[in-house]
Amino acid sequence: MNLPIGELSRRTGVKVPTIRFYEQIGLLSAPPRTEGNQRRYGKPEVERLNFIRHSRELGFEVEDIRELLEMAASPQASCHQADSIARNHLTEIDRRIASLSALRGELTRMVEECGHGRICDCRIIEVLADHGECVTEHAH
Amino acid sequence: MNLPIGELSRRTGVKVPTIRFYEQIGLLSAPPRTEGNQRRYGKPEVERLNFIRHSRELGFEVEDIRELLEMAASPQASCHQADSIARNHLTEIDRRIASLSALRGELTRMVEECGHGRICDCRIIEVLADHGECVTEHAH
DNA sequence: CTAGGACCTCTAGCCACTAGAGGATCAAGG
DNA sequence: CCTTGATCCTCTAGTGGCTAGAGGTCCTAG
Numbered sequence: 001m002n003l004p005i006g007e008l009s010r011r012t013g014v015k016v017p018t019i020r021f022y023e024q025i026g027l028l029s030a031p032p033r034t035e036g037n038q039r040r041y042g043k044p045e046v047e048r049l050n051f052i053r054h055s056r057e058l059g060f061e062v063e064d065i066r067e068l069l070e071m072a073a074s075p076q077a078s079c080h081q082a083d084s085i086a087r088n089h090l091t092e093i094d095r096r097i098a099s100l101s102a103l104r105g106e107l108t109r110m111v112e113e114c115g116h117g118r119i120c121d122c123r124i125i126e127v128l129a130d131h132g133e134c135v136t137e138h139a140h
Numbered sequence: 141m142n143l144p145i146g147e148l149s150r151r152t153g154v155k156v157p158t159i160r161f162y163e164q165i166g167l168l169s170a171p172p173r174t175e176g177n178q179r180r181y182g183k184p185e186v187e188r189l190n191f192i193r194h195s196r197e198l199g200f201e202v203e204d205i206r207e208l209l210e211m212a213a214s215p216q217a218s219c220h221q222a223d224s225i226a227r228n229h230l231t232e233i234d235r236r237i238a239s240l241s242a243l244r245g246e247l248t249r250m251v252e253e254c255g256h257g258r259i260c261d262c263r264i265i266e267v268l269a270d271h272g273e274c275v276t277e278h279a280h
Numbered sequence: 281c282t283a284g285g286a287c288c289t290c291t292a293g294c295c296a297c298t299a300g301a302g303g304a305t306c307a308a309g310g
Numbered sequence: 311c312c313t314t315g316a317t318c319c320t321c322t323a324g325t326g327g328c329t330a331g332a333g334g335t336c337c338t339a340g
Contacts, residue, residue: 002245004286004287005286005287006285006286006287006339007196007224015319015328015329016286016287017328017330018327018328018329021287021327021329025327033295033339034336035336035340036287036288036336036337037286037288037289037335037336038286038288038335038336038337039287039288050270054268054269055268058243058246058268058325059243061326061327062326064184068265068268069257071265072269072311080267082265083251086247086250086251087251088249088300089247090233090244090248090251091245093240093243093244094244095160096240097237097240097241097244099197100199100233100236100237100240101237103197103198103199103233103238104230104233104234106192106198107198107226107230107233108230110229111226111227112311144306144318145317145318145319145337146316146318148336155297155298156318157297157298157299158296158297158321161296161297161298173307174306174318175305176304176305176308176318176319177304177305177318177319177320178305178317178318178319179318179319196296201295201296202294202295205296218283225287229293235339245329
């Protein structure tokens, strides 16, 4: 377990420059180096980085992850905070899903109603203009 | 209808600096100015900006919007292109909805299973660590 | 011992804004 | 007419979360 950065990258699915970036912003702490100044990582880093990757995949922002990592570092603490971070995130996700679903509906309708004729009959433009008229007639 | 930029902002929900930014990147064309060099907008700009805002909310990228606007500007053209932009986008939306729904499930489970106790028992941290152990034990 | 892959640092770029400095203009009230 | 203060102007720099590239060093297998 004396992994160079490329191996850490392979094991976690996080790209090499991203790992260095995480170190730079303090999400990962600076690992020991070889005599030749190359980073060497151990199991804790693999786990921490997996935690980070998974959190990012779930859409948590770096600041959230920072907090979650701090919490994880103090196991005797209460997890109310983690809970509230996750709950807030969930609300946000619900909001996004709702608006994407609305979008889906509109896009589907748009595509279906597109008669492959002229733009003025094309609902794509109309729908996105957010009103009943053809947007190309906006000059009068 | 000789709206200063703040009024355009109020009517479209797009922030003032963002309107100027859109002008800068050529998404909005430069409007006439007063003698004192202030921008004055008319109804076409309100509509165009609404179109842009709505498109952005629907997740279209600026380049997509640029294309759609160009199409809207030439109503004699076929809307095949708009159709294909929308279709591509639809695929992407479906992908996003699917992944957000999966995420939603995971987050919900996380939040529900959080025992509101100590971090070491907290499912949120555990799930994010992506393995069975308590992440706080990574150091030993 | 050498070749070439992996590593290093540093800077700059990406998207779509957002913030702030430092100053000019506009419209309403006195 | 003049002041006041809200709005406007331009310009530069910062945001988040990376990604790309230059130019150089190190490590390891043959």
